[in-house]
Amino acid sequence: xxxxxxxxxxxxxxxxxxxxxxxxxxxxxxxxxxxxxxxxxxxxxxxxxxxxxxxxxxxxxxxxxxxxxxxxxxxxxxxxxxxxxxxxxxxxxxxxxxxxxxxxxxxxxxxxxxxxxxxxxxxxxxxxxxxxxxxxxxxxxxxxxxxxxxxxxxxxxxxxxxxxxxxxxxxxxxxxxxxxxxxxxxxxxxxxxxxxxxxxxxxxxxxxxxxxxxxxxxxxxxxxxxxxxxxxxxxxxxxxxxxxxxxxxxxxxxxxxxxxxxxxxxxxxxxxxxxxxxxxxxxxxxxxxxxxxxxxxxxxxxxxxxxxxxxxxxxxxxxxxxxxxxxxxxxxxxxxxxxxxxxxxxxxxxxxxxxxxxxxxxxxxxxxxxxxxxxxxxxxxxxxxxxxxxxxxxxxxxxxxxxxxxxxxxxxxxxxxxxxxxxxxxxxxxxxxxxxxxxxxxxxxxxxxxxxxxxxxxxxxxxxxxxxxxxxxxxxxxx
Numbered sequence: 001x002x003x004x005x006x007x008x009x010x011x012x013x014x015x016x017x018x019x020x021x022x023x024x025x026x027x028x029x030x031x032x033x034x035x036x037x038x039x040x041x042x043x044x045x046x047x048x049x050x051x052x053x054x055x056x057x058x059x060x061x062x063x064x065x066x067x068x069x070x071x072x073x074x075x076x077x078x079x080x081x082x083x084x085x086x087x088x089x090x091x092x093x094x095x096x097x098x099x100x101x102x103x104x105x106x107x108x109x110x111x112x113x114x115x116x117x118x119x120x121x122x123x124x125x126x127x128x129x130x131x132x133x134x135x136x137x138x139x140x141x142x143x144x145x146x147x148x149x150x151x152x153x154x155x156x157x158x159x160x161x162x163x164x165x166x167x168x169x170x171x172x173x174x175x176x177x178x179x180x181x182x183x184x185x186x187x188x189x190x191x192x193x194x195x196x197x198x199x200x201x202x203x204x205x206x207x208x209x210x211x212x213x214x215x216x217x218x219x220x221x222x223x224x225x226x227x228x229x230x231x232x233x234x235x236x237x238x239x240x241x242x243x244x245x246x247x248x249x250x251x252x253x254x255x256x257x258x259x260x261x262x263x264x265x266x267x268x269x270x271x272x273x274x275x276x277x278x279x280x281x282x283x284x285x286x287x288x289x290x291x292x293x294x295x296x297x298x299x300x301x302x303x304x305x306x307x308x309x310x311x312x313x314x315x316x317x318x319x320x321x322x323x324x325x326x327x328x329x330x331x332x333x334x335x336x337x338x339x340x341x342x343x344x345x346x347x348x349x350x351x352x353x354x355x356x357x358x359x360x361x362x363x364x365x366x367x368x369x370x371x372x373x374x375x376x377x378x379x380x381x382x383x384x385x386x387x388x389x390x391x392x393x394x395x396x397x398x399x400x401x402x403x404x405x406x407x408x409x410x411x412x413x414x415x416x417x418x419x420x421x422x423x424x425x426x427x428x429x430x431x432x433x434x435x436x437x438x439x440x441x442x443x444x445x446x447x448x449x450x451x452x453x454x455x456x457x458x459x460x461x462x463x464x465x466x467x468x469x470x471x472x473x474x475x476x477x478x479x
Contacts, residue, residue, distance in 0.1 A: 031158045035158040038162055042127070042163065049126060052090065054157070056135055059083065060138055063083040066079045079143075084136065087132045126167050129325060131161070134160060134171055137174050138156075147175050150178060159181055164263075165254040165255075168477060170254065172266060195256040197445060198252050208245075208464055209427050216417055220236070228406035228407070229403045243475055244273065248268070266287070268287050271431055276374055278339065278381070279351075281377055293318050294318070304347070312347075320340065329392070334393055335387040338384045339384060
């Protein structure tokens with residue numbers, strides 16, 4: 001079920017009313033209702049996926065109990081190994097089986113031998129990369145004795161399948177979300193209104209910004225060798241805003257929906273395109289994933305508290321694994337490798353932690369230095385997005401090679417491109433104005449001018465109705 005679908009417009013109001021009007025006084029009944037609603041939401045794509053998420057939940061619920069009871073270090077490692085093996089095994093089979101087979105066949109053929117093509121017609125379960133990491137955080141934290149296992153299967157299954165963030169994040173830690181299923185939730189009008197504003201902003205990001213950028217992105221990436229460089233540049237820049245509007249929009253809708261149900265989900269984006277270097281960008285982009293890899297991969301490898309050579313190794317591992325997480329394609333690995341290369345000079349010069357404050361915190365505009373840093377970081381990031389968007393590495397290289405050709409001529413696109421450009425500029429200005437807050441229009445709630453508040457709500461709503469394009473899935477559903 002898509003957030004931007006007619007089905008969800010019926011589904012969520014029904015869930016909201018039943019949740020608060022029928023089940024409010026009974027916590028366990030609320031949790032059971034969330035579980036049922038989440039399985040309906042997830043099974044809307046394909047009911048066969050339900051067996052997979054239920055199996056993954058059951059395994060980690062059982063492993064959690066065993067880890068909580070066992071004191072022997074060797075047996076604890078065995079139980080943890082079972083959890084990681086099952087979760088990564090399922091993820092690897094459904095997401096990467098054909099990739100490894102195809103890569104092996106290509107390598108054999110490159111050596112001069114003949115290998116027959118072979119692949120399975122596998123359907124990638126929606127959201128498997130997200131809920132797999134979510135369940136693994138639970139067993140790893142219990143293994144580390146950083147949390148105790150739950151004995152309530154309904155609460156645990158509801159945590160794994162919580163529908164607002166199930167299929168595209170944020171990737172919630174058990175230590176943050178699971179305890180909220182054991183606290184009595186009371187309807188909070190202020191929190192609910194904040195959630196509604198965040199949902200509205202999320203829909204604006206997705207339906208107005210991302211989906212309208214997609215038209216010209218598809219055009220630019222359709223046949224890059226026959227297009228002038230200016231078209232390719234516009235396509236690459238628009239894709240930067242498409243993927244941010246698409247994924248950031250989903251996260252805002254998810255977090256806002258969680259607020260309406262009394263839950264606090266972790267922030268996933270913090271105005272990443274206002275970053276002054278690539279290290280700051282990764283502290284602001286897909287925060288739930290980058291912090292997951294930091295805590296469960298980078299730090300266990302030794303992080304930066306090892307020799308310089310091992311630290312460089314760890315940096316490349318974390319970025320390459322992050323790229324591979326996104327999909328079974330060499331383009332994502334190249335994308336991760338480029339980000340590692342961008343990050344390395346900052347690490348070697350000890351400048352990867354210098355931009356931890358808010359850009360232009362005490363001024364209306366950034367300084368010339370800050371603006372140039374933001375622009376440089378955005379352009380470098382945009383170049384990596386070309387690999388992310390391309391079907392293969394060769395295609396991406398053709399696209400990048402064509403960028404300098406006829407770069408300064410008038411774009412060969414219809415006039416609507418200027419409307420989309422205007423919408424992007426408006427979007428950037430609103431984000432800049434609200435950069436001190438969780439999401440761009442959160443600040444408007446504190447305005448004393450009712451006309452200003454409702455005028456903005458009305459304007460955003462009208463733009464959604466005027467510019468929304470139907471049937472556009474969220475990009476991160478494929479991951």
